Amino acid sequence: MYLLGYDIGSSSIKAALVDATSGKAIAVVQHPEAEMSIISEQIGWAEQNPETWWENLCIATHKLLMQTKISAKDIKSIGISYQMHGLVLVDKNQKVLRPSIIWCDSRAVEIGNKAFEAIGQEKSLKHHLNSPGNFTASKLKWVKENEPEIYAQIDKMMLPGDYIAMKLTGEISTTISGLSEGILWDFKEKEVAKLVLAEYGLDEKMIPEIRPTFSIQGKMTSTAANSTGLVEGIPVTYRAGDQPNNALSLNVLKTGEVAATGGTSGVVYGVVDKPVYDLQSRVNGFAHVSYTKEKTQIGILLCINGAGIQYAWMRQHAAKSAISYSEMEEMAASVSIGSDSLVVLPFGNGAERMLNNANVGSYICNLQLNQHGHAHLYRAALEGIAFSFVYGIEVLKEMGLDLGIMRVGNDNLFQSAVFSNTIATLVNSQIDVVETTGAVGAAKASGVGSRVYASLEEALKEVTVLKSYMPQEGKKGTYRRAYERWERELERVIDNR
Numbered sequence: 001m002y003l004l005g006y007d008i009g010s011s012s013i014k015a016a017l018v019d020a021t022s023g024k025a026i027a028v029v030q031h032p033e034a035e036m037s038i039i040s041e042q043i044g045w046a047e048q049n050p051e052t053w054w055e056n057l058c059i060a061t062h063k064l065l066m067q068t069k070i071s072a073k074d075i076k077s078i079g080i081s082y083q084m085h086g087l088v089l090v091d092k093n094q095k096v097l098r099p100s101i102i103w104c105d106s107r108a109v110e111i112g113n114k115a116f117e118a119i120g121q122e123k124s125l126k127h128h129l130n131s132p133g134n135f136t137a138s139k140l141k142w143v144k145e146n147e148p149e150i151y152a153q154i155d156k157m158m159l160p161g162d163y164i165a166m167k168l169t170g171e172i173s174t175t176i177s178g179l180s181e182g183i184l185w186d187f188k189e190k191e192v193a194k195l196v197l198a199e200y201g202l203d204e205k206m207i208p209e210i211r212p213t214f215s216i217q218g219k220m221t222s223t224a225a226n227s228t229g230l231v232e233g234i235p236v237t238y239r240a241g242d243q244p245n246n247a248l249s250l251n252v253l254k255t256g257e258v259a260a261t262g263g264t265s266g267v268v269y270g271v272v273d274k275p276v277y278d279l280q281s282r283v284n285g286f287a288h289v290s291y292t293k294e295k296t297q298i299g300i301l302l303c304i305n306g307a308g309i310q311y312a313w314m315r316q317h318a319a320k321s322a323i324s325y326s327e328m329e330e331m332a333a334s335v336s337i338g339s340d341s342l343v344v345l346p347f348g349n350g351a352e353r354m355l356n357n358a359n360v361g362s363y364i365c366n367l368q369l370n371q372h373g374h375a376h377l378y379r380a381a382l383e384g385i386a387f388s389f390v391y392g393i394e395v396l397k398e399m400g401l402d403l404g405i406m407r408v409g410n411d412n413l414f415q416s417a418v419f420s421n422t423i424a425t426l427v428n429s430q431i432d433v434v435e436t437t438g439a440v441g442a443a444k445a446s447g448v449g450s451r452v453y454a455s456l457e458e459a460l461k462e463v464t465v466l467k468s469y470m471p472q473e474g475k476k477g478t479y480r481r482a483y484e485r486w487e488r489e490l491e492r493v494i495d496n497r
Helices: 050-068 109-119 121-128 136-146 160-169 176-181 194-200 222-228 242-249 308-318 325-333 374-398 417-427 438-449 473-495
Strands: 002-008 013-019 025-031 075-082 088-090 156-158 236-241 258-262 266-272 284-287 298-304 343-347 361-365 405-409 430-434 465-469
Touching: 002 050, 002 160, 002 242, 002 438, 013 050, 013 438, 025 050, 025 438, 050 160, 050 222, 075 160, 075 242, 075 438, 088 160, 109 121, 109 136, 109 194, 121 194, 136 194, 156 160, 160 222, 160 236, 176 236, 176 284, 236 242, 236 438, 242 258, 242 266, 242 298, 242 438, 258 374, 266 374, 298 374, 308 325, 308 374, 325 374, 325 417, 343 374, 343 473, 361 473, 374 417, 374 473, 417 430, 417 465, 417 473
Parallel strands: 002 075, 075 236, 258 405, 405 430
Antiparallel strands: 002 013, 013 025, 088 156, 258 266, 266 298, 284 298, 343 361, 430 465
């Protein structure tokens, strides 16, 4: 018996099969191999076609079945992890009405800011833990104001994971955790966020039916089975945004535990057992996967939009042709801490929440033409992204989170010792690297929803630590000076905007 998990990212679609008995991942595949394109018709805009996610999911599923030779009849259930905060709109025939406005799109910042003032900052934070900001509800309001002909055709608004579940099952539904990431859940009243809907003039009928995160959320249709190579009737039993799911995958479920990821965006995610919020709304609180109306568990999320995308840009546009990330890491490690005063600010992927929604852009500062080369650029990029993590972690510490230990997946930026050692040393944290992925975590979580496992603890018992990065005690002063130089450049750029 096997469990199937999907991770619907903005870069690629991952699919994983887990042996339900042993808890071991059998295989993980992704499609496409290169990053999916993002449509950006204006500065600060970011869209993707939901149909592309579905097409790539079908290809990834066929690849997975072909690689493993496992019969689709032996798959017990499906779990879905997905890129958060996106907006998908469909009509009554489940036809997509426009490209999805995805997580890093910043067109609705001012809409959210005005709503924050109109609702009242304190009132909004107490009810939603966040400003409406640039999240899904604000994106829907943007469509209402700017594309009324599309808005008039909307039957349901969905998050990316809701769309994938619809394509698999033919049913449209959502979860409390999902609604909370769109600022569409009221934590105080424990219902759909009517304050936000009223402020934006949005019809509550557009909100899909709410179903538990761990539950049968629909069964695979014959049409979906034909497209994916699976069999009709397999249930979808779990759905969550990528960051709550990443925390679950790393077995971060209890109060005080912290997870981090370094993909296209960078995230630090800590679990608390009561509604808390940052008065400046620089970090966000969402319903964790284990949240229910009876049990309060909140995930406090620090998100840096400009993370892995900065390093990918460096590889694509500034690196030597055909260089691998491992070769870039080797070159970066040959340069001293601080990159000989070269500084990279990685904020070039939309408005940054932790910078009060400023869209400051990416900068290469203090480039010395007779001193700096490719290796300096690679190290400065890794350090710049790491420094942005450190900058945001200070906010989490102000909120009382203990970052003595962080758990991270064995992929993306945390595979870099330059990157990981920089963070570990500056925040005095042990970073434990765990062999898992979001797709594997989603597969295991589906086993809870389908009652293969009695609990999350049982589902995640095979999570093991591969290696740990420890603070480099003798180098703290050097790292601190490099960080302070980076911080001065950031402040200078912000002040001159």
